[in-house]
Each structure stands twice: as structure tokens, then as C-alpha cells.
Amino acid sequence: MRERYYSRELSADTSSIIIPAVTGLAFLVCLVIVAFNPDWMEFWHFWIIVIFYPITSYTAWFQIQNDRIELGNAIFITTSILFITIIMAQTWHPTSPLPYLFAIFVIITSMTLRPEASFFVWGITSILSVLAAGYTVRPFDLNYIYTLLWPIIINFILALTAYLVAYEWRFAVESISELHRKVRYRRNELFEVQEELQHTNFILRSLNDEIDNARREAVEEKEIRTRFMNTVSHELRTPLNSIVNFAHILSQGVRGPLTDGQVDYLSRIQHSGWHLLSVLNDLLDMAQIEAGEFDLKYAPTNLHLVCEEAMNNTTGLQLDKNISVIRDYPEQWPMVKADPMRLQQAIINLLGNAFKYTREGFVCLRVRSDEQRVYITVEDSGIGIKEENISKIFEEFHQVDQNVARRRIGTGLGLSISKHLVERHGGSIQVESEFQKGSKFTITLPIFKGETLNGSQPTTIKLGTTNE
Numbered sequence: 001m002r003e004r005y006y007s008r009e010l011s012a013d014t015s016s017i018i019i020p021a022v023t024g025l026a027f028l029v030c031l032v033i034v035a036f037n038p039d040w041m042e043f044w045h046f047w048i049i050v051i052f053y054p055i056t057s058y059t060a061w062f063q064i065q066n067d068r069i070e071l072g073n074a075i076f077i078t079t080s081i082l083f084i085t086i087i088m089a090q091t092w093h094p095t096s097p098l099p100y101l102f103a104i105f106v107i108i109t110s111m112t113l114r115p116e117a118s119f120f121v122w123g124i125t126s127i128l129s130v131l132a133a134g135y136t137v138r139p140f141d142l143n144y145i146y147t148l149l150w151p152i153i154i155n156f157i158l159a160l161t162a163y164l165v166a167y168e169w170r171f172a173v174e175s176i177s178e179l180h181r182k183v184r185y186r187r188n189e190l191f192e193v194q195e196e197l198q199h200t201n202f203i204l205r206s207l208n209d210e211i212d213n214a215r216r217e218a219v220e221e222k223e224i225r226t227r228f229m230n231t232v233s234h235e236l237r238t239p240l241n242s243i244v245n246f247a248h249i250l251s252q253g254v255r256g257p258l259t260d261g262q263v264d265y266l267s268r269i270q271h272s273g274w275h276l277l278s279v280l281n282d283l284l285d286m287a288q289i290e291a292g293e294f295d296l297k298y299a300p301t302n303l304h305l306v307c308e309e310a311m312n313n314t315t316g317l318q319l320d321k322n323i324s325v326i327r328d329y330p331e332q333w334p335m336v337k338a339d340p341m342r343l344q345q346a347i348i349n350l351l352g353n354a355f356k357y358t359r360e361g362f363v364c365l366r367v368r369s370d371e372q373r374v375y376i377t378v379e380d381s382g383i384g385i386k387e388e389n390i391s392k393i394f395e396e397f398h399q400v401d402q403n404v405a406r407r408r409i410g411t412g413l414g415l416s417i418s419k420h421l422v423e424r425h426g427g428s429i430q431v432e433s434e435f436q437k438g439s440k441f442t443i444t445l446p447i448f449k450g451e452t453l454n455g456s457q458p459t460t461i462k463l464g465t466t467n468e
């Protein structure tokens with residue numbers, strides 16, 4: 001059932017205004033009457049109103065103020081009807097307007113108690129008015145009583161109207177109050193959400209500050225590391241170049257004849273020097289990549305030349321091992337948009353590893369393509385990689401087996417540099433490997449469709465001699 005908080009409140013407010021107003025008016029009228037008729041014995045019924053009506057009305061008003069609204073209204077309506085009945089019993093005559101006064105309380109009842117209570121009050125007041133009128137007519141005469149029919153009928157019409165109006169009014173008030181309650185509830189919910197949002201915002205802001213600090217520290221740390229690596233690499237490169245070059249000049253016998261032992265030592269110095277230089281180059285590349293200063297110069301590139309040059313650069317690494325070098329090339333070479341030197345560097349890294357980690361068997365460079373992509377695969381029959389290590393080999397400085405890597409000399413940077421280079425070309429590197437059986441690294445690159453091979457001659461790599 002619909003609760004009537006709001007119409008109850010409104011009923012209390014209405015009664016709080018009506019009770020003093022009606023009481024005050026009745027009090028004043030009765031006071032005037034008794035003032036002009038000093039014989040109080042004859043007008044005792046008006047004195048009753050002057051004295052008791054304010055008291056009973058105050059009691060009713062007090063009850064309403066203390067949230068006993070129904071009791072307060074009932075007291076006020078009952079005492080009012082009682083006082084009118086007393087006056088009527090003393091003063092009634094056929095033209096008296098007193099019975100119409102009951103209509104006021106019929107209406108007040110429907111407004112402040114319940115809409116349907118107006119009929120009850122109408123019934124009671126009708127009986128009371130008949131009784132009061134009957135009391136005044138001596139000897140009793142029914143014709144006089146008939147004159148009450150009009151006020152009773154009119155009061156009934158007013159009771160009906162008051163009932164309908166009060167019913168509609170109550171319904172409207174309750175609907176509005178229901179709506180109001182919902183709005184209030186939603187508003188409270190919104191306040192709660194707002195508070196939560198503020199709290200979350202506060203947490204987010206402090207988290208953001210922490211992240212900012214951490215980022216700043218990380219950037220500073222990275223900058224210091226990059227600067228350090230740059231400086232060290234540059235400082236080492238110059239003397240290393242001198243060592244390698246002078247060793248080469250000496251080994252040519254420019255400064256006089258050399259024994260076989262001296263030539264052997266000089267070529268070892270040269271070999272180690274070159275290796276050190278390539279390690280330094282890797283470190284420098286990595287430092288540049290991390291600093292975000294690694295610039296590539298893209299151009300439509302002939303992949304055939306890039307692959308051939310990479311092969312020529314690395315086949316010497318097989319040394320005295322029994323490895324067959326296989327070129328598995330396509331009949332039609334696709335064009336790619338690349339920085340030829342850097343793409344070649346990535347392929348050289350893969351081929352270098354293949355030769356490094358293969359004792360015997362084969363190293364194969366295979367190139368295939370489809371509509372969209374070209375696949376450059378370096379396959380070997382070398383030591384392979386355990387499955388659990390495959391995901392780690394692209395990490396910087398990661399070497400699967402430190403001892404093996406040491407024996408074969410490496411920095412653990414080659415694959416991460418290659419990955420970066422290939423990704424900068426819009427491609428990716430995949431690896432498949434079986435431990436002790438071999439590995440397969442595949443570079444996937446998008447095919448360049450802008451220009452044909454004949455339309456441009458951008459690649460500047462010199463084709464070397466093939467090993468096959």
C-alpha cells in the first residue's frame with residue numbers, strides 16, 4: 001500500500017493553520033456576542049466557547065505538533081461539532097444558518113483526516129442537528145424539523161464534493177511525493193557516486209604522481225646509461241681501429257720481414273680487434289635504440305642484393321667447420337621498402353648466429369613471398385634452443401647458455417637489435433627450434449608495391465662473390 005508520508009505532513013500543516021484561524025474567528029464572534037449581551041446566564045453557551053474552545057483547540061494543535069496528527073484533528077473536529085450543537089440546541093429556529101456551519105467541519109475532515117470520513121461526519125452532524133433542533137422546538141413539531149432538509153442535503157453535496165476533491169488531491173500529492181522521494185533517493189545516490197569518484201580521483205592523482213616520478217627516474221637512469229655507453233663505445237673505437245689497422249699493416253710485411261709465428265699472432269690480434277669492434281657496434285646500436293635516436297633511411301630496396309651481401313659477409317664464419325651453405329632463392333624477387341644496410345645487418349645477425357651455433361650440417365638462407373609479404377628464413381642444423389628459452393632469446397644481453405655463448409663469443413645483443421630493426425621495417429621475426437637439431441629464424445616483411453625494380457635503382461650494396 002502506498003504510504004502517506006507527504007499527505008500526512010501536508011495535513012498537519014493544513015491543520016496547524018486551520019485550527020487557530022477557525023478557533024480565533026469563533027472566539028471573536030462569541031466574545032462580541034457576550035460583550036453586547038452582559039447577561040451571561042442567558043448566553044452561557046457562548047461563554048463556553050469563549051472559555052473552552054481555545055483550550056480544546058490548543059490541545060488539538062499541541063497533539064498535531066507532536067506528530068499525533070489524527071488525534072489532534074479528531075479532538076478539534078469533535079469539540080467544534082459539539083460546541084455548534086450546544087449553540088444550536090439553545091438558539092435554533094427554522095431560518096438559522098447554524099446547520100450550514102457543520103459543512104465547514106465536513107470539509108475540514110476530508111482534508112485533514114480521510115476523504116471518506118466526510119460522509120461519517122456529515123451523518124453525525126445531520127443527526128445532531130435534528131436532535132438539537134428537536135430540543136429547541138417545544139412542543140415538538142415535525143414541520144419545523146423539515147426545514148433542516150435543505151442544510152442536510154447541501155451538506156451532503158458538500159461532503160461528496162469534498163470527498164472527491166480530497167481523494168484526487170491526496171492521489172496527486174502522493175504521486176508527487178513519490179516522485180520527490182525517488183528524486184531525493186537518486187540525488188543521494190549521485191552524491192555517493194560523486195564522493196566515490198572524488199576519492200578515486202584522489203587515488204588516481206596520487207598514483208599518477210608516483211608513476212610520473214618513477215617515469216622521470218627511469219628516463220634519467222636510461223639517459224645516464226645511454227650517455228655512458230656512447231662515451232665508452234666512442235672512446236674504445238678509435239684506439240681499437242688503430243690496433244686493427246696497424247696489425248694489418250705489420251702483417252703485410254711493410255716494416256720488414258716477419259716470421260710465421262709473428263704473422264699468426266698479428267692475424268689473431270686483427271681477428272680479436274674486428275670482433276671487439278663488432279661488439280662495440282652492437283653496444284652503440286643498442287644505446288641509440290634505447291635513446292630513440294636510431295634513424296633509418298628507407299628506400300625501395302632490391303632484396304636479392306641485400307641477401308647476397310649478407311651471405312658474403314658471413315660465410316667466412318664457418319671457418320674450418322663442415323657446413324654446407326644453401327641459398328634457396330625465389331625466381332622472382334619482390335621489392336621491399338627498407339634501409340638496406342640495416343636490413344642486411346639483421347640478416348647478418350641471424351646468419352652469423354647460424355654459423356656460430358652450428359658445428360656441422362647446413363646453414364640455409366631461404367626467401368619466399370606471397371601477395372603481401374616476403375619471408376626471409378635462416379635455417380641451420382646447429383645446437384638448437386630449448387623450448388623454455390625460446391621466449392627469452394630476444395631479450396637484451398640474454399644468452400641461453402653462458403658457457404656455450406662464451407665459447408662462441410657473443411654479447412646477447414644481436415637478436416634484440418635484429419628484432420628492433422625488423423619491427424622498424426613493419427615486420428616481425430619468428431623462431432622455431434628443436435634442441436640439438438637446429439633452428440629456423442624467419443623475418444617477415446611487407447612487400448613494397450609502389451615502384452618496380454626497373455623503375456628505380458636505389459640499392460647501393462655491392463654484390464660480392466657467392467660461396468656456393
Ligand code: ADP
Pocket residue numbers: 349353354357380382383384385393394398399400401405409410411412413414415416439
Ligand atoms: P649472442 O651474441 O649471444 O649470439 P644473440 O642475441 O644473437 O646473442 O642471441 C641470443 C641467444 O640466442 C644466444 O646466446 C644463443 O643462445 C641463442 N641463439 C641465437 N641464434 C641461435 C641459433 N641459430 N642456434 C642456437 N641458438 C641460438
